[in-house]
Amino acid sequence: MNGYAEEQPQAAQEQIQIPQGPTNQPNILVRNLNRDETTFHLSGVDMAYANSLRRTMMADVPTLAIDQVSFYQNTSPIPDEMLAHRLGMVPLISRDVGKGLRYTRDCDCDEGCYYCMVTLRLKVSAVNREYGSPMAVTSDMLEVIPSPNTPQQSPYGPPPDIGEEERELIAHHDPELGVPVGKGDPTASPIQLARISRGQEIEVVCKAYKGIAKHHAKWSPLSAVAYEYDPYNKLRHTDYWFETDAAAEWPLSANANFETPPNPNEPFDFNAVPSTYYMTAESVGSVPVRSVFEQACDIMVENLAQVILAVQQETGVDEDEIGEGEGIVEPGMGMNGGEYGGGYDQNGGGYDQWNGGGGGGGGGGPGWAGTGMSPLRR
Ligand SMILES: [Zn+2]
Numbered sequence: 001m002n003g004y005a006e007e008q009p010q011a012a013q014e015q016i017q018i019p020q021g022p023t024n025q026p027n028i029l030v031r032n033l034n035r036d037e038t039t040f041h042l043s044g045v046d047m048a049y050a051n052s053l054r055r056t057m058m059a060d061v062p063t064l065a066i067d068q069v070s071f072y073q074n075t076s077p078i079p080d081e082m083l084a085h086r087l088g089m090v091p092l093i094s095r096d097v098g099k100g101l102r103y104t105r106d107c108d109c110d111e112g113c114y115y116c117m118v119t120l121r122l123k124v125s126a127v128n129r130e131y132g133s134p135m136a137v138t139s140d141m142l143e144v145i146p147s148p149n150t151p152q153q154s155p156y157g158p159p160p161d162i163g164e165e166e167r168e169l170i171a172h173h174d175p176e177l178g179v180p181v182g183k184g185d186p187t188a189s190p191i192q193l194a195r196i197s198r199g200q201e202i203e204v205v206c207k208a209y210k211g212i213a214k215h216h217a218k219w220s221p222l223s224a225v226a227y228e229y230d231p232y233n234k235l236r237h238t239d240y241w242f243e244t245d246a247a248a249e250w251p252l253s254a255n256a257n258f259e260t261p262p263n264p265n266e267p268f269d270f271n272a273v274p275s276t277y278y279m280t281a282e283s284v285g286s287v288p289v290r291s292v293f294e295q296a297c298d299i300m301v302e303n304l305a306q307v308i309l310a311v312q313q314e315t316g317v318d319e320d321e322i323g324e325g326e327g328i329v330e331p332g333m334g335m336n337g338g339e340y341g342g343g344y345d346q347n348g349g350g351y352d353q354w355n356g357g358g359g360g361g362g363g364g365g366p367g368w369a370g371t372g373m374s375p376l377r378r
Contacts, residue, residue, distance in 0.1 A: 033290060036283045041258070042227070043276040050227055050277040056303075057296040058213060058225050063094035063286045064101070064118060064178055065218040066206040073203040076137070078194040086193050087206055088218045090139045091181040092118070093174065094210075094286040098295060100172035101210045113149040115169050118178030118208040121145050122193075125201040134197045138190035139180040142206070178208050181285035221292045224282040229274040231256040236268070 026049065029041040042050055069084040076083070107116035120142045126135045151162065151170060162170075182188030196202065213220035230237065231253045240246040255278040283289040311317075 035288050036285060037281070038289045038293070039278070039280045041276055042279055045277075047229070047274055047277075050229075050279070052300060053296060054225050054227060054279065056300050057281060057292050058220055058222055060212055060214065060299045060303075061221050061287065061292050061295045062098050062103075062210050062212050063219050063221045064092045064097050064208050064210055065216070066090065066092070066120065067209045067211070068207040070205045070207075071203075072205070073201050075200045076194045076196045076202050077200075083194060083202070083204070086191075087122070087142075087204070088216075090142065090191055090193075091284040091286045092120075092208055093176045093179045093181060094221070095174045095177070095288070095291065096172045097174075097177065097210050097287075100169060100174055100177060102169065103211070104209045109149065112147060112207050112209070114147045114151065115149070115166060116209065117147050119145050119147045120178060120206040120208060121204070122206065123203045124196065125203075126196045126198055127201060129198045131198050134195045136192050137194040137196055137202060138192050140183045140190040142180050142183075144178045145205075221283060221287040222281055222289070223284045224280070227277040227279040228253060228255050229277045231259060231278075232262050234262045234269075235272055235274060237274075 025044050026042065027044045029043075030038065031041065032039040042053070066084075066087045069080075069087055071080050071084075074080055074083060078086075101118075102116040104112060104116040107113065109116060112119070122137070122142050124135070124137050124141055129135055151166075180190075182190060194202065211219040233240070240250050242249045258276070258278070281289050281292065283292060287295075
């Protein structure tokens with residue numbers, strides 16, 4: 001792709017081979033993976049791809065979160081609205097929720113059922129507690145109770161009168177679905193919801209639905225997902241603000257160990273594009289981070305297929321009829337280094353020409369000069 005990318009295999013740490021090369025094939029090198037956290041290198045793709053993955057992992061992978069709270073009793077100092085909000089933010093175990101639960105909008109039921117909802121109850125009382133020793137109400141006190149239409153537990157499996165789709169949902173229904181993350185784990189500290197004193201009590205029933213973080217952040221499976229690229233700022237995408245010396249005031253990140261330091265005598269390569277993204281994702285515990293990544297990849301494929309279908313419907317062109325080099329662009333085509341870099345130049349030229357064309361003067365910029373048309377109007 002460019003000189004900068006091809007130099008990278010001589011990374012500082014010898015034991016790690018960074019997947020590289022002038023390829024349009026995405027490569028992933030997992031540096032660290034456990035249930036809740038991962039760091040991996042994504043290479044061979046452009047930034048739009050890396051960012052799509054980041055955003056899909058953050059906002060499109062479904063989880064379960066409390067969405068409706070019915071208050072039967074709340075004499076705690078926390079107002080109902082605030083307590084409901086705090087309950088909504090409690091991460092709930094959501095493994096396989098993509099296949100194990102329907103969105104409630106897709107369900108035939110009226111007010112939530114086993115196939116679209118998990119019901120939780122919080123019932124705590126400090127009525128007989130001593131004065132001066134308030135009690136912490138935590139997420140561990142939430143208990144899952146059966147939702148309406150829960151299939152009867154039977155050694156012979158689900159009842160025969162249910163459909164194929166329901167059977168599928170039952171098969172993927174995780175037995176721990178909806179349990180607050182960390183409940184029963186002595187190493188995890190529970191989330192405090194309120195504190196109640198003698199004579200106070202809380203009794204609520206919560207409905208937890210499947211959702212995605214595009215609608216509300218409480219449904220995000222990740223507490224953090226980010227990527228870094230070009231730790232040496234060779235591409236000069238960042239302007240460092242500094243007092244006296246940028247190098248001293250901006251320490252290098254740990255990811256710099258995986259790249260070759262810049263040569264100060266080398267001319268600036270203005271066609272260079274980023275090639276390796278150092279991605280980190282941290283789960284809230286509701287879905288293992290590996291599963292978040294896998295689901296995000298599936299969702300991206302699905303979303304891209306929808307775009308292709310929509311384009312086909314709009315243009316009336318079938319994919320099979322498209323000749324070489326026209327119509328729908330294959331992933332990677334037109335996104336590689338040279339063309340991407342060139343795109344910036346054309347943009348600059350485009351603006352100049354726009355001014356020139358509109359005012360009848362001013363002169364066209366490079367790239368589009370002489371065409372007499374703005375790239376926006378061609
Ligand atoms: Zn339902």
